[in-house]
Amino acid sequence: MTTVRQLVEEHAGLPDAAAETLQAIIADWQILADLSFSDLLMFCRDPEDGKLMVVAQLRPYTAQTVYTDDLVGEVYDAESRPSVTRAFLENRIVRDGDPDWSSGTPVREEAIPIPFDGEVVAVVAREGNLATLRTPSQLELTYYQTANDLSLMLAEGAFPFPGDEPERELAPRVGDGLVRLDASGLVIFASPNAVSAYRRLGVRDNVVGSNLGDFDLDNQAVLEALADGEPLESEVEARGTVVLRRLIPLTRQHHVLGGLMLLREVTDLRRHERMLLFKDATIREIHHRVKNNLQTVASLLRLQSRRMTSEEGAEALSESVRRISSIALVHETLSQDSRQRVSFDKVAQRLVDMVAVGLTDPTKPVEMELKGSAGELPAEVATPLALVLSELLQNAVEHAFVAEGGTVTVTLERRDQKLRLEVHDDGVGLDEGWSLEGQANLGLRIAATLVESELGGTLEVYPSESGVGTTCEAMLPLPR
Numbered sequence: 331m332t333t334v335r336q337l338v339e340e341h342a343g344l345p346d347a348a349a350e351t352l353q354a355i356i357a358d359w360q361i362l363a364d365l366s367f368s369d370l371l372m373f374c375r376d377p378e379d380g381k382l383m384v385v386a387q388l389r390p391y392t393a394q395t396v397y398t399d400d401l402v403g404e405v406y407d408a409e410s411r412p413s414v415t416r417a418f419l420e421n422r423i424v425r426d427g428d429p430d431w432s433s434g435t436p437v438r439e440e441a442i443p444i445p446f447d448g449e450v451v452a453v454v455a456r457e458g459n460l461a462t463l464r465t466p467s468q469l470e471l472t473y474y475q476t477a478n479d480l481s482l483m484l485a486e487g488a489f490p491f492p493g494d495e496p497e498r499e500l501a502p503r504v505g506d507g508l509v510r511l512d513a514s515g516l517v518i519f520a521s522p523n524a525v526s527a528y529r530r531l532g533v534r535d536n537v538v539g540s541n542l543g544d545f546d547l548d549n550q551a552v553l554e555a556l557a558d559g560e561p562l563e564s565e566v567e568a569r570g571t572v573v574l575r576r577l578i579p580l581t582r583q584h585h586v587l588g589g590l591m592l593l594r595e596v597t598d599l600r601r602h603e604r605m606l607l608f609k610d611a612t613i614r615e616i617h618h619r620v621k622n623n624l625q626t627v628a629s630l631l632r633l634q635s636r637r638m639t640s641e642e643g644a645e646a647l648s649e650s651v652r653r654i655s656s657i658a659l660v661h662e663t664l665s666q667d668s669r670q671r672v673s674f675d676k677v678a679q680r681l682v683d684m685v686a687v688g689l690t691d692p693t694k695p696v697e698m699e700l701k702g703s704a705g706e707l708p709a710e711v712a713t714p715l716a717l718v719l720s721e722l723l724q725n726a727v728e729h730a731f732v733a734e735g736g737t738v739t740v741t742l743e744r745r746d747q748k749l750r751l752e753v754h755d756d757g758v759g760l761d762e763g764w765s766l767e768g769q770a771n772l773g774l775r776i777a778a779t780l781v782e783s784e785l786g787g788t789l790e791v792y793p794s795e796s797g798v799g800t801t802c803e804a805m806l807p808l809p810r
Contacts, residue, residue, distance in 0.1 A: 337385040337403065338452075342374035348446045355444065356386045358490040359454070361578070361592075364504035366477035367393035367470075368458040371401060372444075373411070374451070375418050380408040382415070385452070391505060392473070396437055396457050417441035417453045423485050436460040445487045454484065472510050472519045476590050479580045488581055494561040501563075502576050502594035511589040515542040515553045518588070527593045530571040552577055552591070559586045565596075572600045624658035649724070649773075656681060656720040660713045672712035674704040675742065678719060682740060685723040694735040696727055704742040704749055708809060714784040715751070715806070721777040722753040722802045729771075730757025730800060749806045756799040766791050781806065 334356060338349045352372065363370045372386040384404045389395040408415040413424045424441040437457050444452040456477075466474070483489035507524035509517055517537050520528075528537055533545045543549045547566045555562035555577055562577040578590045628651045635647035659680050660672060679700055686698045707715065719740070726738045741752040766778060766789070774791070781789040787806035794801045 334385050337383060338374055341376055341383040341385070341405075342451070343377065344374070344446075344451050348451045351446050352385070352444065352452055354490050355454070355484070356388075358494075359388055360391075361504060361590075362454075362456070362477060362480050362484070363388050363390040364392045365473045365480065366390075366456050366458060367473070368440075368456040368477075369396045371455045371457065373406075373414050373418075373453045373455065375415075375453075380415070382406045382408065382411050391503065394459055396459050411455075413439050413441040414453045414455055417443045418450050421445070421450050423481060440481065442481050442485050444484065456481065468519065469521055472508070472521075473504070476508075476510060476580070479582075479587065480578075480590075483581060486583065488584070489578075491561045491578075500574055500594065500596055500599065502574055502592035504592065506595075507593035509537070509591040509593065511542065511556065511591060513556070513586050513588055515549070515556055515589075516540070517542065524591075524593050527571075527573050527595050530595065530597075531566060531568045531573060548575075555579070556586065556589045559584070570597070571595065572597045618661075621658045621661040624654050624661065628654045628658065652684075652720060652724065653717060655684065656716045657713060659684075660709065660716050671706045671708055674707045674712050674715065675700075677712060677716050678704065678740060678742060681716060681720050681723065685720070685727060694731050694733075696731060696735045697737045698723075699737065699739045700742070701739060702742040703744070704751075705744055707749075711785065711806070711808070714780045715749075718777045718780050718785075718789075718804060719751065719753070721773040722751075722804075725771065725773045725777075725802075726753055726755040726757070726800070730755040730759075732758055736799070744808075747808050747810060749808055751804040751806070753802045754794060754799060756794075759798070760791070760793055760800055764791075777802075777804075 334353060335346075335349045338344050338352060344352075356372065359370055367390055369390065370386075370388040371384050373382045374385050375382055382405065384401045384406075387397070387400065387402050389397075413426055416424045421443050423443070426439045436459070438460055440456040442454045442456065443450040444454060480489055505523070507527050508519075508521040509524050510519040512518055517540055520537050525537060528545070531547060535545060537545060542552055546552060547568055548564055551564060552562060552575070556579055559579045559581050561579065563575070564577075565572060565574050567573075572595070574594045574596045576592045578592070579586055580588045580590060631647050631651045631654070635644045635651070638644040638647065659677050682698045682700050686696065723738065723740070730736065730738075736756045739752075739754045741750070741754070743750040743752075766774065778789045781787045781804050785804075785806045787804055789802065789804045791800065791802050793799075
């Protein structure tokens with residue numbers, strides 16, 4: 331999919347800073363489309379032949395669209411778009427006197443130049459369907475007036491505001507609730523949805539004709555932002571209702587003429603967010619307690635192993651301690667993240683370090699190395715995989731280095747929707763005729779069972795290609 335930046339670069343040869351300016355406009359121009367009941371087309375101009383390309387397109391929520399087709403990437407001759415061409419050449423807003431009937435529908439066009447560094451780098455065309463026009467209501471007249479103010483700010487480079495990045499998913503739209511203010515904060519107009527939002531906050535008096543300072547619950551911040559000509563996004567909460575507000579100062583040549591305030595009630599959304607946060611905190615606390623309980627069990631088993639007189643029994647308890655500690659590592663990671671996904675690289679490194687410290691013989695030192703990356707894995711994959719890695723590491727340390735030490739290398743590799751885990755040692759290798767099916771080693775049997783039954787993968791153990799040592803390779807499918 332071709333991006334706006336690519337289209338701008340290929341057709342107009344604009345610098346990155348200019349492309350970023352256009353991208354900022356596109357991120358926030360839905361307000362202009364809805365207020366003016368118009369489709370918006372952004373044109374860039376080829377500096378050599380003057381041809382015009384549509385690099386972005388937007389349809390309004392408040393009116394029927396003029397264009398049902400996607401025009402992004404379409405190229406026009408300068409003569410076929412005279413208003414747009416004039417806006418490029420004259421650096422001013424150009425309004426058609428007569429509607430355009432070329433599409434079979436009467437369309438009125440307004441071309442708004444977009445300045446950057448003293449030059450016009452793009453033109454935004456506002457195109458409204460005149461066939462749907464009727465005697466406008468007070469709400470529609472306010473919309474049109476505000477749209478004209480924003481168009482002038484756009485042509486001056488004053489809209490959108492630098493650094494103004496509202497919460498896009500929740501940002502109020504024109505239809506959610508609109509209040510038009512004068513420069514002092516007096517409410518000139520309030521849409522029915524805006525009045526309803528204030529009613530739910532406990533404001534019973536008529537807000538039209540009143541100053542924000544007389545009824546708004548956070549009036550000081552809004553009035554200060556309006557006086558300074560700075561945008562503001564804030565929330566107010568009262569009587570169990572949460573309202574998100576966005577103030578857009580309306581300016582002309584840096585002089586504040588008034589303000590546009592959009593309101594949206596987000597009570598249910600915030601309530602759900604709080605419930606999710608509480609749920610996430612609860613899940614993290616459960617993982618934390620499970621980890622603590624597992625560590626307690628491991629400590630009890632460790633104490634018991636020290637009292638064992640049987641060497642075989644003490645070794646069995648030590649293996650159990652290691653397996654429990656491997657599971658505890660995953661729960662410790664989950665207790666630090668609410669997404670129920672584990673950065674398995676961290677778990678693998680902890681397991682490698684744990685085996686290197688707890689199982690290697692100082693007289694036969696074993697160097698361990700971790701390569702590659704598994705990325706993030708779901709908890710249901712990470713827990714059995716941690717046990718598999720622990721078993722393969724212990725198996726390598728115990729059986730590969732009989733007379734002297736060596737090296738164990740763990741490799742993690744993602745391949746599309748699969749994960750490859752390899753544990754390679756440069757030890758004594760496999761006996762002739764050795765097979766995994768006939769193996770009595772408990773650790774390898776546990777690893778094979780987990781890989782095949784729990785993870786739906788395969789485990790292979792074979793002599794290394796170099797002829798030195800053994801390679802254990804597990805291939806696991808990853809959930810989409």
